[in-house]
Every structure is written in C-alpha cells, then in structure tokens.
Amino acid sequence: AQSVTQLGSHVSVSEGALVLLRCNYSSSVPPYLFWYVQYPNQGLQLLLKYTSAATLVKGINGFEAEFKKSETSFHLTKPSAHMSDAAEYFCAVSTNKAAGNKLTFGGGTRVLVKP
Amino acid sequence: KAGVTQTPRYLIKTRGQQVTLSCSPISGHRSVSWYQQTPGQGLQFLFEYFSETQRNKGNFPGRFSGRQFSNSRSEMNVSTLELGDSALYLCASSLLAGSINEQFFGPGTRLTVL
Numbered sequence: 128a129q130s131v132t133q134l135g136s137h138v139s140v141s142e143g144a145l146v147l148l149r150c151n152y153s154s155s156v157p158p159y160l161f162w163y164v165q166y167p168n169q170g171l172q173l174l175l176k177y178t179s180a181a182t183l184v185k186g187i188n189g190f191e192a193e194f195k196k197s198e199t200s201f202h203l204t205k206p207s208a209h210m211s212d213a214a215e216y217f218c219a220v221s222t223n224k225a226a227g228n229k230l231t232f233g234g235g236t237r238v239l240v241k242p
Numbered sequence: 243k244a245g246v247t248q249t250p251r252y253l254i255k256t257r258g259q260q261v262t263l264s265c266s267p268i269s270g271h272r273s274v275s276w277y278q279q280t281p282g283q284g285l286q287f288l289f290e291y292f293s294e295t296q297r298n299k300g301n302f303p304g305r306f307s308g309r310q311f312s313n314s315r316s317e318m319n320v321s322t323l324e325l326g327d328s329a330l331y332l333c334a335s336s337l338l339a340g341s342i343n344e345q346f347f348g349p350g351t352r353l354t355v356l
Binding site: 159163168169170171172173176178217219221228229230231232233234235 | 246273275277284285286287290298300332334336339342343344345346347348349350
C-alpha cells in the first residue's frame with residue numbers, strides 16, 4: 128500500500144522568502160508523484176508531476192520539486208513567495224497503471240504568506 | 243475549453259436521505275474519478291470510472307455508489323446519509339485511465355448533512 132506524509136499542516140512565510148513544503152512517500156514500487164494546489168472554494172490544480180523522467184521537475188507559478196529516491200521524498204519549493212501563493216498544497220502518489228487514476232493524498236499543508 | 247463542472251455546488255440534506263451528485267468531464271475525457279474531502283480524513287479516493295465501467299473503488303461503504311454514462315458524464319449517489327458524510331465531493335477527469343494522466347478537478351459539491 129502507498130502512503131504520503133506532509134510535514135507541517137501549516138507553514139507561514141514572508142513575501143519574497145523561500146517556500147519549502149515537505150512530502151515523503153511510501154511505495155513498494157516506483158511511484159508517480161504529484162503536487163496540487165487548492166485555493167479557497169475551488170478544486171485542485173496540478174502544479175507539477177514526477178513520472179520517472181528527470182528528478183528535478185519544474186511546474187507552474189515558479190514551483191519545482193525534486194524526487195529523491197534514497198530519501199523517499201518529493202519536496203516542493205519556490206524561491207520567492209508571492210501573496211498569491213497563499214493556499215493549501217497537497218502531495219499525492221500513484222503507483223501503476225493498474226491502479227488507474229487512484230491518487231493517495233497527503234494531509235495537506237496550508238501556506239500563509241505574510242506581507 | 244470548458245473545465246470539469248459539478249452540480250449542484252452546494253447541497254443541504256438531512257440524515258437518512260439520499261443524494262445524487264453530477265459531474266461533467268472535460269470534453270473528450272473518458273475517465274472520471276471521485277474524491278471525498280473532509281477536515282478530519284483529508285482527501286480520499288471514492289471510485290474511478292472509465293468507459294462506463296468502474297475501474298477502482300476506495301474503502302467506502304456500499305452506501306456510496308456511482309455510475310458513468312456513454313457521454314462520460316458521471317453521477318455519484320449516497321444513500322441513507324449520515325452526519326459524517328458532510329464533505330466536499332470532488333470530481334476529476336482525465337483523458338484516459340492510467341496513473342500518469344493528469345487529472346483535472348472540478349470545483350466540488352459541498353454537501354452538508356443535518
């Protein structure tokens with residue numbers, strides 16, 4: 128069975144500071160990994176995904192994530208936070224095509240950006 | 243291109259009633275998945291449909307059911323509602339089944355059970 132752990136349910140950053148959101152996964156097979164963002168009263172929007180190609184994945188809105196197999200991690204970063212980055216972020220894992228589109232999500236990290 | 247639409251957006255029901263939620267995927271998408279989001283349990287997978295067939299099912303009681311029509315639109319039904327069914331129900335569509343296909347999420351239906 129696969130699982131995802133996101134360290135920190137809430138993160139507060141100053142505008143212009145580094146955003147770092149941590150995600151660790153557990154999977155017995157090579158995983159596919161995703162980061163989604165959810166703004167209030169909206170659905171989820173895909174930020175980026177890892178599908179066994181390059182380990183450093185660049186996404187939308189200046190976000191990127193690095194897949195580290197040895198650490199079973201897929202942390203999300205953004206060099207400079209913007210007020211519009213205030214939202215909740217979810218890391219998710221899927222394992223193989225037989226699992227279809229079933230995603231297992233972490234608990235989410237809510238980001239607050241201070242001016 | 244229109245996104246995933248879900249109707250209704252908000253719903254209030256009482257315990258014991260049943261409810262049907264609707265999801266229209268992006269045009270051309272054949273896979274529809276449903277998720278339940280609650281503050282306590284987070285995001286949990288309910289089921290996935292592809293070409294009118296249920297491909298995967300999450301760990302939910304039989305009161306939760308779904309179906310997909312030939313035009314890929316999907317409905318989920320919850321019977322004998324319980325207070326704990328209060329949640330945001332999210333629908334996601336993707337072009338094909340398979341875990342590397344990007345899923346596009348709708349805005350959700352917020353269900354409140356009184």
